[in-house]
Amino acid sequence: MELFDVYALFDVEPVKREGCYVYDDQGNKYLDLYGGHAVISIGHSHPLYVQKLTDQLSRLGFYSNSVKNSLQKELAYRLGLISGYEDYSLFVCNSGAEANENALKLASFHTGKGRVIAFRKAFHGRTHGAVTVTDNPKIVAPVNHHDHVTFIPLNDAEALDEALQNGDVCAVIIEGIQGVAGINCPDADFLVTAKTLCEKYGALLILDEVQSGYGRSGKFFAHQYAGIRPDIITVAKGMGNGFPIAGVLISPQIKPSKGMLGTTFGGNHLACAAGLAVLEVMEKEHLIENALATGNYLKEKLSGFKEIKQVKGMGLMLGLEFNFPIAPLRSLLVQQYKVFTGSSGNENVMRLLPPLSLTIEQADQFMAALSSALTLLFSKNQQ
Numbered sequence: 224m225e226l227f228d229v230y231a232l233f234d235v236e237p238v239k240r241e242g243c244y245v246y247d248d249q250g251n252k253y254l255d256l257y258g259g260h261a262v263i264s265i266g267h268s269h270p271l272y273v274q275k276l277t278d279q280l281s282r283l284g285f286y287s288n289s290v291k292n293s294l295q296k297e298l299a300y301r302l303g304l305i306s307g308y309e310d311y312s313l314f315v316c317n318s319g320a321e322a323n324e325n326a327l328k329l330a331s332f333h334t335g336k337g338r339v340i341a342f343r344k345a346f347h348g349r350t351h352g353a354v355t356v357t358d359n360p361k362i363v364a365p366v367n368h369h370d371h372v373t374f375i376p377l378n379d380a381e382a383l384d385e386a387l388q389n390g391d392v393c394a395v396i397i398e399g400i401q402g403v404a405g406i407n408c409p410d411a412d413f414l415v416t417a418k419t420l421c422e423k424y425g426a427l428l429i430l431d432e433v434q435s436g437y438g439r440s441g442k443f444f445a446h447q448y449a450g451i452r453p454d455i456i457t458v459a460k461g462m463g464n465g466f467p468i469a470g471v472l473i474s475p476q477i478k479p480s481k482g483m484l485g486t487t488f489g490g491n492h493l494a495c496a497a498g499l500a501v502l503e504v505m506e507k508e509h510l511i512e513n514a515l516a517t518g519n520y521l522k523e524k525l526s527g528f529k530e531i532k533q534v535k536g537m538g539l540m541l542g543l544e545f546n547f548p549i550a551p552l553r554s555l556l557v558q559q560y561k562v563f564t565g566s567s568g569n570e571n572v573m574r575l576l577p578p579l580s581l582t583i584e585q586a587d588q589f590m591a592a593l594s595s596a597l598t599l600l601f602s603k604n605q606q
């Protein structure tokens with residue numbers, strides 16, 4: 224059997240990893256400014272993470288949600304403390320798309336309504352419910368009809384007010400920072416208005432922090448820059464540092480009923496051990512503060528590159544906008560300079576989503592590689 228060929232791959236097979244680096248089978252060492260798509264939060268193969276997962280696996284790797292699981296309770300408790308959402312409750316599942324599916328269902332159950340407002344260029348996942356609120360015709364199949372969804376421009380308060388006026392909307396779903404689109408930040412004022420309008424018209428505000436959450440923006444959640452409290456928050460990527468785990472944080476006004484949500488694998492013992500190890504390392508090593516400091520350093524230095532039109536984003540979720548498509552530059556960075564970077568839905572925007580433990584020295588190493596790669600690329604183009 225062959226693999227179903229759907230991914231655009233780097234021509235590299237990592238076999239080993241450590242901190243902000245991965246190694247291929249030839250022993251080449253790559254600096255990882257991509258973090259396996261914003262997933263590696265505390266660094267590759269962190270010793271405490273490896274130890275906690277190994278210990279847990281040797282005791283009990285999995286049992287389903289039909290029994291008590293104190294690890295899930297502890298995860299909810301610790302996540303509440305670190306995020307500032309102690310009064311919310313947590314539903315644990317497996318992926319970002321699944322978290323958003325459950326968020327949309329909860330909003331619909333709670334309000335009894337069925338319309339949704341989403342944003343142009345949004346990405347919320349590839350499963351049915353998540354893809355209906357995703358603005359990318361290439362990944363929306365005919366079965367994913369989305370007549371119940373209105374897409375409006377990001378940061379357009381008037382359009383949001385108009386779309387909510389019928390009173391039939393159950394949820395407004397928005398990314399903390401649009402990631403796949405190429406790092407577009409909602410304005411703080413807009414988020415405040417969105418929250419007010421949702422309250423006025425009886426809709427819930429869902430913040431998709433799957434990519435921007437877990438400290439990546441320099442705060443635990445990107446929306447915390449705006450000082451708002453959404454009704455529902457979804458998390459995934461950085462939550463397990465590579466072990467599949469996701470969550471839905473639910474405000475106290477939304478009440479559960481038995482059987483309303485569920486999952487076979489979600490919140491299993493090994494996944495919770497990964498989630499707990501991530502939070503422990505994040506706190507002990509002050510990784511959120513590091514994401515902010517190293518991110519600000521990168522932002523300031525990269526803004527001085529004449530080839531870069533704009534540096535977007537916050538913390539270690541950055542978008543470098545060039546005046547030209549970045550595909551050849553990214554290939555050169557991998558092949559010649561051994562640096563991984565991310566692409567985006569905007570062909571001119573390179574995404575940086577490194578582990579939150581990225582040091583200033585590693586940031587410098589990246590910028591030296593980028594500078595050399597740009598020089599080489601332009602000298603080649605002139606020949």
Ligand SMILES: Cc1ncc(COP(=O)(O)O)c(C=O)c1O
Binds near residue numbers: 402431435459460
């Ligand atoms: C903002 C956002 N939401 C949801 C998802 C989907 O997450 P997953 O691939 O874990 O289903 C992604 C994935 O890139 C994302 O960036």
